[in-house]
Amino acid sequence: MYQGKVDLHLHLDGSLSESVITALLARDGRTMPIEEIRDSIRVPDHCTSLVEYLKRFAAYDLVERLADQGLIYTEIRFAPQLHTRRGMTQEQALQSAIRGVREAQKDYPSIRAGLLLCSMIGGAGNEETVRLAKEYIGNGVVGADLAGAEGTVPIETYYPLFHGLYSENVPYTIHAGECGDPENVRKAIELGAKRVGHGCGAIKSEPVMDLLVRTQTVVEACVVSNLQTKAVLDAKDHPIRPFFDRGVAVTVNTDNMSCSNTTLRREHEVIAAAMGFTDAEFLRMDENAINGAFISDAEKKALLQKLA
Numbered sequence: 001m002y003q004g005k006v007d008l009h010l011h012l013d014g015s016l017s018e019s020v021i022t023a024l025l026a027r028d029g030r031t032m033p034i035e036e037i038r039d040s041i042r043v044p045d046h047c048t049s050l051v052e053y054l055k056r057f058a059a060y061d062l063v064e065r066l067a068d069q070g071l072i073y074t075e076i077r078f079a080p081q082l083h084t085r086r087g088m089t090q091e092q093a094l095q096s097a098i099r100g101v102r103e104a105q106k107d108y109p110s111i112r113a114g115l116l117l118c119s120m121i122g123g124a125g126n127e128e129t130v131r132l133a134k135e136y137i138g139n140g141v142v143g144a145d146l147a148g149a150e151g152t153v154p155i156e157t158y159y160p161l162f163h164g165l166y167s168e169n170v171p172y173t174i175h176a177g178e179c180g181d182p183e184n185v186r187k188a189i190e191l192g193a194k195r196v197g198h199g200c201g202a203i204k205s206e207p208v209m210d211l212l213v214r215t216q217t218v219v220e221a222c223v224v225s226n227l228q229t230k231a232v233l234d235a236k237d238h239p240i241r242p243f244f245d246r247g248v249a250v251t252v253n254t255d256n257m258s259c260s261n262t263t264l265r266r267e268h269e270v271i272a273a274a275m276g277f278t279d280a281e282f283l284r285m286d287e288n289a290i291n292g293a294f295i296s297d298a299e300k301k302a303l304l305q306k307l308a
Contacts, residue, residue, distance in 0.1 A: 063104035081125035098140035114142030121148030218292030
């Protein structure tokens with residue numbers, strides 16, 4: 001099976017490895033049995049909603065593991081405002097993440113990684129997050145995101161926030177349609193998003209599907225995650241197949257490797273088994289991902305040459 005090489009939708013805070021948790025606990029003079037660690041970072045089988053899933057995030061750096069899995073490009077997203085509870089500023093949290101990514105890339109030059117800064121739906125500190133995205137764009141940061149419990153606050157509430165990014169040419173993606181509302185996908189595109197996280201709800205609206213195709217807005221599909229949050233109830237019903245067949249620029253992503261107990265390879269296995277995707281089709285979705293990445297055309301050309 002074709003081994004996926006690009007992951008655009010990957011949360012740092014949901015990809016905490018067991019070894020990193022153990023090390024962090026040790027730093028604070030604490031220990032925890034390995035089974036408890038696994039239970040703390042993985043979504044339970046009985047997870048009933050997106051909100052419950054979001055509570056199970058943790059933080060850490062994962063570039064090394066992605067390189068070991070054969071990835072050549074990733075965009076790792078996190079919300080620096082969620083890392084300020086013990087006295088760290090957002091900028092200090094960001095600088096720490098940038099250092100970690102850069103050090104990993106020195107040791108693993110086969111992978112290129114950039115950071116996306118997440119503003120949070122209903123959260124505080126979003127203005128500071130956007131300021132940092134503007135200030136650090138091209139210096140470890142490649143773009144921005146709007147994440148959180150979709151549907152609790154209207155997306156259009158964040159128009160002023162994202163207009164500031166748009167006016168300064170900072171690219172961004174928006175979580176939209178994960179809760180099933182196709183209008184959120186439309187609103188995200190109207191807000192200037194170049195990509196849409198999840199986008200499942202778009203399948204319910206012909207006009208929104210047409211809009212995705214016409215604008216070639218990239219959809220960051222996360223199948224295993226969507227099954228766990230009940231955004232989709234069965235893998236065979238996931239819209240990634242009709243997205244692809246319709247000509248939407250859809251991509252395969254993991255969302256949260258540890259919370260979902262997944263990898264890009266597992267995503268491919270689930271998708272292939274449920275919907276019959278071929279290696280050529282998986283390759284096409286990696287090409288979609290690179291073409292939709294928040295990097296220069298020259299970098300995209302170099303990465304496309306590394307595929308297959």
